Amino acid sequence: MKEFLDFVAQYKAKKIAEGAVFIDSTTPRPTPPPKPKFTGTMEEYKDMLASHDWFYGMSDDFRVWKAGSAVDSRMRMYQFALDPDFKIWNQYAPDYFKFSK
Numbered sequence: 001m002k003e004f005l006d007f008v009a010q011y012k013a014k015k016i017a018e019g020a021v022f023i024d025s026t027t028p029r030p031t032p033p034p035k036p037k038f039t040g041t042m043e044e045y046k047d048m049l050a051s052h053d054w055f056y057g058m059s060d061d062f063r064v065w066k067a068g069s070a071v072d073s074r075m076r077m078y079q080f081a082l083d084p085d086f087k088i089w090n091q092y093a094p095d096y097f098k099f100s101k
Contacts, residue, residue: 038081045078049092
């Protein structure tokens with residue numbers, strides 16, 4: 001095992017001398033940028049819920065599915081921030097898509 005670790009250390013030293021960059025457990029990680037603050041409003045959330053194609057997943061057209069999926073993801077972001085108990089969501093959602101505790 002020691003021979004292997006020595007080989008790895010020599011290989012790494014050689015590659016670093018050649019200009020290679022190694023990322024391993026000893027490399028300090030950069031601090032991730034702060035997450036952007038959520039700036040959505042309740043009115044935007046309600047508008048999305050009211051106009052959403054709830055059955056986009058049944059479409060044969062991939063473009064319809066892709067657009068519906070994007071809106072669904074955005075609505076869930078709004079729901080997480082503004083409507084954690086799903087009260088507003090359940091006012092607009094068809095029965096199949098309502099949440100209960």
